[in-house]
Amino acid sequence: MTGTVWLEGGDGRLAAALAQALVAEGIRLAASAGTAAAVVWLAPAADARVALAVPHLALVNPNEPAPPGISSLSLPVRLPALLDWLRRVLAEPEFAGWRLEHAGRRLVHPSGGALRLTELEARLLEPLLDGEVHPPASLLTAGWLGRAVLPATLATHIHRLRAKLEGVSGPQLVSRARAGYQLLARGGDPV
Numbered sequence: 039m040t041g042t043v044w045l046e047g048g049d050g051r052l053a054a055a056l057a058q059a060l061v062a063e064g065i066r067l068a069a070s071a072g073t074a075a076a077v078v079w080l081a082p083a084a085d086a087r088v089a090l091a092v093p094h095l096a097l098v099n100p101n102e103p104a105p106p107g108i109s110s111l112s113l114p115v116r117l118p119a120l121l122d123w124l125r126r127v128l129a130e131p132e133f134a135g136w137r138l139e140h141a142g143r144r145l146v147h148p149s150g151g152a153l154r155l156t157e158l159e160a161r162l163l164e165p166l167l168d169g170e171v172h173p174p175a176s177l178l179t180a181g182w183l184g185r186a187v188l189p190a191t192l193a194t195h196i197h198r199l200r201a202k203l204e205g206v207s208g209p210q211l212v213s214r215a216r217a218g219y220q221l222l223a224r225g226g227d228p229v
Contacts, residue, residue: 041075041128041140042068048080048097056080059117065124075140076127078120079108092140093127095120108183131167134209134223138164145208153206158182159199166211166221173218 043065045053056078057067068074079096096104097115104110111119131138135148143160144152155163162181165172178192196219200211210222 041130042066042073043124043128044068044071044074044077046071046077046079052080056115056120060121060124063117063121065121065128076124078124079105095123095127131164133167133169133221136208138167145203147206147208151206153202153208155202158195159202162195162199163221166219169221171214171218171220177219 043060045056045067061067071077074092076092077094079094081097094108096108096110097113098104098110100112109123111123127140130140137146137148138144138160139146139152140160143155143157145155145163146152158181161183162177165176165180174189174192177196178187178189181192181195196211196213203209203211207224210224212220212222214220
């Protein structure tokens with residue numbers, strides 16, 4: 039697991055207790071929000087809007103909704119559930135020799151070269167890393183965090199991502215008739 043976590047807002051005692059528990063589990067804390075690979079909100083406002091450059095998790099009271107498009111866990115938070123979420127988002131998935139860096143939004147080649155990704159491209163690419171076929175609906179949710187967009191918008195962004203990958207001889211992003219999209223290793227094999 040790589041990357042660091044920033045604890046944002048909330049009660050100082052809760053932040054201190056969580057920080058101590060996370061460090062004991064081997065999770066590194068960020069020096070600032072700008073350097074973090076993930077952010078845990080300790081007391082988010084239900085109507086808050088954030089620029090999601092990195093994954094966010096809101097710890098919310100059971101009867102309060104989380105801000106739209108943000109993962110959430112109910113308080114009191116159980117440490118294993120928080121650790122599962124952090125390990126999942128801090129992992130840098132690898133496929134066909136390439137590695138996706140969440141924090142830098144880069145797709146890194148084994149030789150060290152890197153392809154910069156937009157936030158949206160990284161969100162679209164991440165579910166495809168398993169090599170399975172993903173229907174458009176699941177990619178719309180992953181890319182736009184539940185906001186309503188037209189399927190043609192997805193097709194446009196898939197086209198741009200495909201061109202970007204082809205430009206560096208990266209994995210192939212293919213369309214599967216009436217099924218969705220799939221990421222293949224160069225040469226046509228599923229990842």
